[in-house]
Amino acid sequence: MSVKLALMNEEAFNQYYNNAIQEYANEHVKAGNWSEEEALDKAKKQFEQLLPDGLETNDHVLFSIMYGIETVGTLWLNIRTKQHEKHGFIYDIKLDDDQRGKGYGKATMIALEEYAKSENINQISLHVFAHNERAVALYEKMGYEATSYNMSKKLS
Numbered sequence: 001m002s003v004k005l006a007l008m009n010e011e012a013f014n015q016y017y018n019n020a021i022q023e024y025a026n027e028h029v030k031a032g033n034w035s036e037e038e039a040l041d042k043a044k045k046q047f048e049q050l051l052p053d054g055l056e057t058n059d060h061v062l063f064s065i066m067y068g069i070e071t072v073g074t075l076w077l078n079i080r081t082k083q084h085e086k087h088g089f090i091y092d093i094k095l096d097d098d099q100r101g102k103g104y105g106k107a108t109m110i111a112l113e114e115y116a117k118s119e120n121i122n123q124i125s126l127h128v129f130a131h132n133e134r135a136v137a138l139y140e141k142m143g144y145e146a147t148s149y150n151m152s153k154k155l156s
């Protein structure tokens, strides 16, 4: 099983961008950070800052994850240069709802490593919530290690 990472086209990007803003707004409402009234506006502003030139934004690469001719998900990578080394940071990896649990996640991470090597990127990092067991399992299997922990304790 292997997948290809294809640079997103404008149509796929618009769809992805609008969905991602909506999801991001919903998450912040659910987490109690933003009210429903302000959420969409705030989410839009943050995305506009991150991707001011859409697909053409410097240092950001957005991929459609392709299995044959079928798009099964999306991957958003940020590339930063630190002390003359290129580091990749996964901003988002998402398989379509009905494509999860089929091994595409692993195939995507392998394809990403191949892309990174071809671009002389020598480190890939990401953030994952501890409750996202499937994602954590995937990254650990792919050799990723935790570099820091956020810890909290509910007091009531």
Ligand SMILES: CC(C)(COP(=O)(O)OP(=O)(O)OC[C@H]1O[C@@H](n2cnc3c(N)ncnc32)[C@H](O)[C@@H]1OP(=O)(O)O)[C@@H](O)C(=O)NCCC(=O)NCCS
Pocket: 093, 094, 095, 096, 099, 100, 101, 102, 103, 104, 105, 106, 127, 128, 129, 132, 133, 134, 135, 137, 138, 141
């Ligand atoms: C996270 C995601 C990319 C993983 O891709 P996937 O193709 O669904 O991953 P898989 O189902 O193949 O699971 C990867 C590994 O985790 C294991 N796994 C699956 N569910 C698990 C669970 N609940 N607990 C522990 N391990 C689990 C699998 O056994 C698999 O290992 P294997 O290949 O050795 O069998 C995908 O599920 C997704 O898009 N989720 C929604 C968005 C998301 O959470 N993105 C990550 C943000 S950090």
